[in-house]
Amino acid sequence: MSKHYLSEKVVNLPPSGIRVFFDIVATMDDVISLGIGEPDFVTPQPILQAGISSLQAGETSYTSNAGIFEVRETVSEHLRQLYEVAYDPGNExxxxxxxxxxxxxxxxxxxxxxxxxxxxxxxxxSYQADVLLAGGVPVEVPSQFEDNFQLDPQAVEVAITPRTKAVLVGYPNNPTGAVASREVLLELSRIAEQHDLIVISDEIYDQLVYGQPHVCFSSLPGMKERTILLGGFSKDYAMTGWRVGYAAGPADVIDGLLRVHQYIIMSAPTTAQMAAMEAIKVGQQHVADMRDEYDRRRRLIVDGLNEIGLPTFEPRGAFYAFPDITPSGLDDTTFAQELLDKERVALVPGSAFGAGGEGFVRCSYATAYENIEQALERIERFVSKVS
Ligand SMILES: Cc1ncc(COP(=O)(O)O)c(C=O)c1O
Incomplete structure (x- = not known):
């Protein structure tokens, strides 16, 4: 009845395909979920402890708008060590x-x-929704299974118009697990330079790569000046609930982000900032251990899905497999709904992730090895019945 109060922008915002699906899952028992896009690990103990100690020391106030200076220094040093890209903690x-x-x-x-x-x-x-909420127009450029869902720079170039301001990329990719190669990113950097575009590079899964190095976009020649690098703690360090991440970029652009941030957020949670700093300082072995376990599950799920007859390319990053389910004869939404209904396995229809996702489903392997084994048995039974 009160809906007419809402803005057109919000009313027209499409609901998240993931949210709709998981509202259904929440009402069911005995479901094996390959649907969740977050680590199944608890935040490693020393990181937890840093948060607790910070609270016990009475650090319960706001911080500087841009974040605690020492935390920014630590992030800056981390990026320099990993990717040889230098951000000034004072203004970048x-x-x-x-x-x-x-x-x-x-x-x-x-x-x-x-x-x-x-x-x-x-x-x-969130990518399309964030563009829409800011009054912009998202222009989707689908990647192809045949290219292992690799970014296609030529397709990006074809989509450029006089209104194009930015390219928003996320590698390692959610939902496909694709990792962008240096060659492809260099090609994108050439296009960005030639058309004077800014690139927003979401690198939240940067440390979850398997046998292929992660290339930080802003570390490519000339790119630091036209990149907003987004990084986080949620995935690499199993810290989704802490709600902390960062943006790095040229000082004048970061000043623009900060103006919005200071009015809508004030400052990121103080406790989470302290825990994030500890994550960088002592978390690397924990990240390596979790990555090894994801890798073991990755091999199980990719081989299992291919054996079932659902072609799945080898994801080199994040914690998702993205099988082609068209051999089942079902579309991705029906596949996900019926699999949930008949075999109690939850995964996410590929079309929830934009153009190019139709005919695929996202299977998260951020769940126990034994769950994946059982889920594969159930998926096999389902596919053999429907196809
Ligand atoms: C590609 C990607 N970017 C950003 C996010 C959100 O991360 P955060 O927890 O840091 O807000 C997610 C979470 O699923 C993600 O998959």
Whole structure:
């Protein structure tokens, strides 16, 4: 009855395909979920302890808008060590409420009404929504199974119009698990330079790569000046609930993000900032251990899905497999609904992630090895019945 109070922008915002699906899952018993996009590990103990100690020391106030200076220094040093890219903690970094907030303030700070943002898809569900909420126009450029869902720079170039302001990329990719190669990213950097575009690079899964190095986009020649690098703690360090991440970029652009951030957020959670700093300082062995376990599950699920007859390319990053389910004869939404209904396995229809996702489903392997074994048995039984 009160819906007419809502803005057109919000009313027209499509609901997240993931949310709709998991509202159903929440009402069911005995479901094996390959649907969740977050680590199944608890935050490693020393990181937890840093948060607890910070609270016990009475650190319960706001921090500087951009985040605690020492935390920014630690992030800056971390990026320098990993990717040889240097960000000044004084004016080129802002600590955010996860990459979610960083995406939102980046779009709010960059876009004028009608500005276009090119988004290679399938992609994380928030990208299009963040562009729309900021008054921009998302322009989807689908990636192809035949290319292992690799970013297609030529397709990006074809999509450029006089209204294009930015390209928003996320590698390692959610939902496909694709990792962008250096060659492809260099090609994208050439295009960005030639057409004077800014690139927003969501690298939240940067440390979850298997046998292929992660390339930080802003570390490529000439790119630091036209990149907003988004990074986080949620996935690498199993810290989704802490709500902390960061944006790094040229000082004048970060100043723009900070203007939005200071009014809508004030400062990222103090406790989470302290825990995030500890994560960088002592978390590397924990990250390596979790990555090894994801890798073991990755091999199980990719081989299992291929053996069932659902072609699955080898994901080199994040914790998702993205099988082609067209051999079942069902579309991806029906496949997901019927699999849930008949065999109690939850996964996410590929079309929830934008153009190019149709005919695929996202299977998260951020769940116990034994769950994946059981889920594969159930999927096999389901596929053999329907196809
Ligand atoms: C690609 C990608 N970016 C950003 C996020 C949000 O991360 P955060 O918890 O830092 O807000 C997610 C979470 O699923 C994601 O998959």
């Amino acid at each position: 970094l802002v600590i955010t409420v996860g990459v979610s907030e960083a995406l939102h303030i980046a779009m709010m700070a960059l876009l004028n009404p009608g500005d276009e943002v090119i988004i290679p898809t399938p992609c994380f569900v």
